Amino acid sequence: MIAPLLATTVFSASVVVAQVNSDSEADLDPADWTEKETGIPVTDKLTIEKCGTCHAPDDKGNLSRISWIRATPEGWSQAIKRMVKLNGLSISPQEARGVVKYLGTWHGLSPEEAKPVMYLTERRILDETIIPNEAVQHGCASCHAFAQPMSSRRSRREWGLLQNLHKALYSQADFQMSQPAEGHPEPEDSAEKPITRGEVALDWLSKEANLHSKTWTDWRPRIRAPKLAGTWVLSGKLRGQGRFVGEMTIAPAGNDFTTTTTLRSLETGQTMTRSGKGLVYAGYSWRGTSNGGTQPARPDAMTGTLRETMWFAPDQSSAEGRWYWGDYHEFGLDMTMTRVTGGPVLAAVAPLGVKTGAKATQLHIYGASLPADLSADDLDFGGGVTVRKVSVLSPSEAVATVDVSPDAIVGLHDVALNGTVLPKALPVYGTVDYMKVTPETALAHLGGIKYGKGYEQFEATAWSKGPDGKTGTDDDFPIMPVDVDWEMKEFPTVTYDNDIKYVGTLDASGFFTPNVEGPNPERRFSRNNYGEVWIVATAKTLKNKDGKPMSAQAYLVTTVPAYKRWDQPEVSQ
Numbered sequence: 001m002i003a004p005l006l007a008t009t010v011f012s013a014s015v016v017v018a019q020v021n022s023d024s025e026a027d028l029d030p031a032d033w034t035e036k037e038t039g040i041p042v043t044d045k046l047t048i049e050k051c052g053t054c055h056a057p058d059d060k061g062n063l064s065r066i067s068w069i070r071a072t073p074e075g076w077s078q079a080i081k082r083m084v085k086l087n088g089l090s091i092s093p094q095e096a097r098g099v100v101k102y103l104g105t106w107h108g109l110s111p112e113e114a115k116p117v118m119y120l121t122e123r124r125i126l127d128e129t130i131i132p133n134e135a136v137q138h139g140c141a142s143c144h145a146f147a148q149p150m151s152s153r154r155s156r157r158e159w160g161l162l163q164n165l166h167k168a169l170y171s172q173a174d175f176q177m178s179q180p181a182e183g184h185p186e187p188e189d190s191a192e193k194p195i196t197r198g199e200v201a202l203d204w205l206s207k208e209a210n211l212h213s214k215t216w217t218d219w220r221p222r223i224r225a226p227k228l229a230g231t232w233v234l235s236g237k238l239r240g241q242g243r244f245v246g247e248m249t250i251a252p253a254g255n256d257f258t259t260t261t262t263l264r265s266l267e268t269g270q271t272m273t274r275s276g277k278g279l280v281y282a283g284y285s286w287r288g289t290s291n292g293g294t295q296p297a298r299p300d301a302m303t304g305t306l307r308e309t310m311w312f313a314p315d316q317s318s319a320e321g322r323w324y325w326g327d328y329h330e331f332g333l334d335m336t337m338t339r340v341t342g343g344p345v346l347a348a349v350a351p352l353g354v355k356t357g358a359k360a361t362q363l364h365i366y367g368a369s370l371p372a373d374l375s376a377d378d379l380d381f382g383g384g385v386t387v388r389k390v391s392v393l394s395p396s397e398a399v400a401t402v403d404v405s406p407d408a409i410v411g412l413h414d415v416a417l418n419g420t421v422l423p424k425a426l427p428v429y430g431t432v433d434y435m436k437v438t439p440e441t442a443l444a445h446l447g448g449i450k451y452g453k454g455y456e457q458f459e460a461t462a463w464s465k466g467p468d469g470k471t472g473t474d475d476d477f478p479i480m481p482v483d484v485d486w487e488m489k490e491f492p493t494v495t496y497d498n499d500i501k502y503v504g505t506l507d508a509s510g511f512f513t514p515n516v517e518g519p520n521p522e523r524r525f526s527r528n529n530y531g532e533v534w535i536v537a538t539a540k541t542l543k544n545k546d547g548k549p550m551s552a553q554a555y556l557v558t559t560v561p562a563y564k565r566w567d568q569p570e571v572s573q
Helices: 045-051 073-087 093-106 111-121 134-140 156-169 171-178 197-208 214-222
Strands: 069-071 152-154 230-238 242-253 256-265 271-281 285-291 305-312 318-325 331-339 345-350 361-368 385-394 397-404 411-417 420-429 434-438 441-445 459-464 477-481 484-490 504-506 511-514 531-543 549-559
Touching: 045 093, 069 073, 073 093, 073 111, 093 271, 111 214, 111 305, 134 171, 134 197, 152 156, 156 171, 156 197, 171 197, 230 256, 230 345, 230 361, 242 271, 242 345, 256 285, 271 305, 285 318, 305 331, 331 345, 345 411, 345 420, 361 411, 420 477, 434 531, 441 511, 459 531, 484 504
Parallel strands: 434 549, 441 549
Antiparallel strands: 069 152, 230 242, 230 331, 242 256, 256 271, 271 285, 285 305, 305 318, 318 331, 345 361, 361 397, 385 397, 411 420, 434 459, 459 477, 484 531, 504 511, 531 549
């Protein structure tokens, strides 16, 4: 899950935050407000050329509207597409890329601002944890993820103008924002207007997502050309296919980069090679593509083209993100990267999950530059885990034989090689307490005739209740994947709808393939093949406290295709 968004602060007396509460502006349209905040001058010639005709410059180098907004590369790309569609902007794809690269860097977000909303650009589906209250949720996140507005920073006037844009284009947005705000009392005087969701959202965004934040002011002078050339160790996980390790070699190519990547599956031992390219915005935000060179035999195969979205640490020593593909971006590798600088690098440990009391368990350690003379004294797996011997198979793999004390501390242990640490890499457990199916709530899309299908991959994982012995608390931790039997069961919503017959098929690996789109004459009322089902996993060997096979379930909605795609190829990156 994404960590809660940290509030930004106003840091300088020279930046006057616009609080439009005075009688003179309170009832005015935001378009009539006076911009009171200091803008960020636009210095790029191409951006001035393409944008300055409509966005008038001032004597300080500001372009109207643009200088009072900061956004992610995707946010600026959306703005350009909107200008093309609504205002007739003429711009080539190459010019659009140049403008987005400048604005995404010098009118972008700081690393600290971008990281909590990376899930939007990584195309992840998850429960958002950054929404501050119910009024803001209904006012800003009823139609799209809250990460969408939080992927930008604006002056108060610009937040007000953004609300105006939504009201003009989408009647539902006008309705949502004009409703009385949850959590605010109704006015005692019936003649007074209640506080609306839009007003609450405007106040919150003006303070917590303001144009001038301390993290941006700290980051702006630190922005530098990314120096990423070299070798990087990779560690990734793909739901349903397990974990991968490998290496990526990054080479400069003008202002961008080329990549050569080798990945090895820890489940099957199969290796694959990929080649690609990438570029970096704002000194930390990687956007790339790579290809495995062969036509995928299955929709979930990694041999085709992948999009890469990575967040690099400000010191450019490590990165994390997602490599994704699919018509709905439903397939994705959760990936971490660590730069190889000469010293040892740790990437992964396998197998996962060692039980207290286990003897002579062999743990494979994957990484880079592992010393040939690595000894048992050099490794530390935390309290209660004793390293008996070590065999170095190559500079990228070693095998440690360990004993686990019956009294070993239960939880996620670090793996340490002298001063190099791989945090929370080794689950140590006493018992398997329960099982989970992920994703717990899933969405698939019908398709295959005119539209692409949206698939779903389910996975069953064993969990420990952790040191407190209570299920569902913060110290619970995953142990290892579980071998299970899969089946679909009816989710009763409509009498006799028999969704399990129509929504699609579930194979022995937990891979769900949706049915085709369009009316189905075999269904009552010729309904489409949409529906809701339970995805149930039953363990083949794990037993619960009653001696019965452990089981868990997830909720799956299979819906119609996304008939409208919000994209314009002529200005896409």
